[in-house]
Structure formats: C-alpha cells, structure tokens
Amino acid sequence: GIQVEQSPPDLILQEGANSTLRCNFSDSVNNLQWFHQNPWGQLINLFYIPSGTKQNGRLSATTVATERYSLLYISSSQTTDSGVYFCAVDYKLSFGAGTTVTVRA
Amino acid sequence: GAVVSQHPSRVICKSGTSVKIECRSLDFQATTMFWYRQFPKQSLMLMATSNEGSKATYEQGVEKDKFLINHASLTLSTLTVTSAHPEDSSFYICSAWTGVGNTIYFGEGSWLTVV
Numbered sequence: 001g002i003q004v005e006q007s008p009p010d011l012i013l014q015e016g017a018n019s020t021l022r023c024n025f026s027d028s029v030n031n032l033q034w035f036h037q038n039p040w041g042q043l044i045n046l047f048y049i050p051s052g053t054k055q056n057g058r059l060s061a062t063t064v065a066t067e068r069y070s071l072l073y074i075s076s077s078q079t080t081d082s083g084v085y086f087c088a089v090d091y092k093l094s095f096g097a098g099t100t101v102t103v104r105a
Numbered sequence: 106g107a108v109v110s111q112h113p114s115r116v117i118c119k120s121g122t123s124v125k126i127e128c129r130s131l132d133f134q135a136t137t138m139f140w141y142r143q144f145p146k147q148s149l150m151l152m153a154t155s156n157e158g159s160k161a162t163y164e165q166g167v168e169k170d171k172f173l174i175n176h177a178s179l180t181l182s183t184l185t186v187t188s189a190h191p192e193d194s195s196f197y198i199c200s201a202w203t204g205v206g207n208t209i210y211f212g213e214g215s216w217l218t219v220v
Contacts, residue, residue, distance in 0.1 A: 031207055041143075041196055043211040050207075086148065092139065093200070093209060095149045 002027045006087055006096035013077045013103045021072040021099045023087030031091060032063055034072050037084040037098070046072070046085075077103045108132055109201045111212035118219055123187045126215045128199035134179035135201035139209070140172075143196040155182050189219040 003026040013019055025032070034046040047054050051065040058077075063070040074081055084098040108131040118124045128138055137156050141149040153169075155161040155176035163169045171193075173185040182201075186193050198214040 033207075033209070035211075041198070041214040041216075043198065043200075043214075045208060045210070048207050088149075092151055092154060093149075094151070097148045 002029065002089055002094050004087060004089055004094055004096035006085075006099050008099060009097065011099055011101045013074075013081075013101065015077060015079060015103055015105050017077050017103075018073070018075045019077060019101070021074070021085055021087075021101075023070040023072070023096055025068050025070075025087075025089050028065065028068070029089040031093075032070055032087065032089050033093065034061055034070070035086045035088065036081075037086060039083060043086075074101070077101075079103045079105050109135075109199065109210045109212040111199055111215050113215060114213060115216045116218070118189055118217070120190055120219055121188055123185055124189055124217060125183055125185045126197055126199075126217070128182045128184070128201070128212050130180045130201045130210070133201075133203050135182075136179065136204035137202045138176055138182040139200045139202075140174060140182070140184050141198045141200070143198060143214075145196075149198065152184075186217065189217070191219045193217065194219045 005024045007022045032050045036044045047061040049061045049063045053062045058075045060073045082103045086098045088095045110129045112127045140152045143149045152167045153161045153163045155174045161174035176182040199212045200209045202209045
C-alpha cells in the first residue's frame with residue numbers, strides 16, 4: 001500500500017505563531033485529505049486536496065501531486081488548534097502517523 | 106454538514122464477552138462504511154470496509170471471526186467484538202461515504218475497555 005509520512009511528529013507553538021506541517025506519500029493518489037483530531041478523539045475533516053491550494057480561515061493547504069507531498073499551514077495559531085493533525089490518502093484513507101500540535105497561551 | 110453517529114461512546118466489558126458498536130449516518134445514505142481502530146498516541150488503522158448488503162472486506166491481519174461487521178442498511182453498520190480480551194481495548198472509529206464525491210465523514214468514536 002501507499003506509505004504516508006508526516007513531519008514533524010510533534011510541534012509546540014506559542015499562541016499567534018505560524019507553522020507548516022508536511023505529508024509525503026509514496027505513490028500517486030486520487031484522494032488526499034487533512035484531518036484534525038481533537039483531544040476527545042473527534043476527527044474533523046479540514047481539506048480534501050489531491051492537488052492545488054485551498055484556504056479556510058487561518059488554515060490553508062497545498063498539494064504538489066507530481067512531487068508527492070502536501071503541506072498544511074496554520075497561521076496565527078490559537079490554543080483551540082491543539083490536537084493531532086493527520087494526512088490520509090486514497091479511497092480507503094491510509095493515515096500517516098500524525099503531527100501532534102500543542103499551542104501554548 | 107453530514108453527521109455520523111457512533112454508539113456507545115464508551116463501553117467497559119468483561120473479558121470473554123462480546124460488545125457491539127453501532128455507526129449510523131444520520132442525514133445521508135452511506136453506500137460504504139469503514140471501521141478503524143486507534144491505539145493511544147498512534148494513528149488510525151483501517152480494519153475493514155463494509156458495503157451495504159454485502160460481506161465486509163477485512164484488511165490483512167484483522168480477524169474477521171473476531172471483529173464481525175454487518176452493514177444491514179444504508180444508514181447503519183455495526184462492529185461486534187467477540188470474545189473480547191484486554192488487548193482489544195482501543196478507540197474504534199467509523200466513517201461513512203455517500204458514494205458521491207470524495208468527502209468521508211467520521212463518527213465520534215467509541216472507547217472500548219476490556220477488563
């Protein structure tokens with residue numbers, strides 16, 4: 001199956017800081033999604049982005065399909081952004097290991 | 106947006122008993138549902154894919170006789186953990202796909218503790 005690698009594994013931010021999370025995948029994909037898992041386990045779909053760039057408020061994402069990576073940008077981070085961010089690819093959603101983000105007030 | 110509900114959200118059962126977890130799509134019909142398990146501080150691992158009216162497709166290494174999946178209707182899939190053991194304790198989460206478009210909706214997850 002497709003291998004999905006996320007970096008960094010952990011990220012500690014001061015409130016208001018910007019950050020970039022990366023997702024590398026081992027083969028071409030038709031589906032790539034970013035999720036945020038809150039401390040209670042709920043998974044929230046952030047972006048469906050197999051290619052191109054999208055923005056939603058303080059979050060944006062870019063996928064360069066030809067180079068097999070995707071980036072998630074968090075701007076002006078808030079404490080509510082804390083949690084684990086997952087990248088998942090393909091129809092069955094193969095998940096990366098996630099990036100644990102902690103935003104400190 | 107679309108809502109997927111899981112029940113129960115938390116369950117404790119005794120070793121050797123069976124426990125059923127339900128996954129319902131509340132405002133859409135889900136042709137396909139997926140079941141994942143997630144151990145603490147780890148990623149989600151796909152267990153099986155279920156299509157309404159047909160047998161589930163299990164991922165390699167997942168015991169189909171232990172994790173029974175039934176997708177009896179377009180709005181309900183159930184996961185039954187049979188003869189549960191403490192090592193089955195985990196967070197189980199389902200997702201549902203309408204069959205149209207690419208967005209997959211996740212349930213809230215179910216915490217299973219086997220004592």
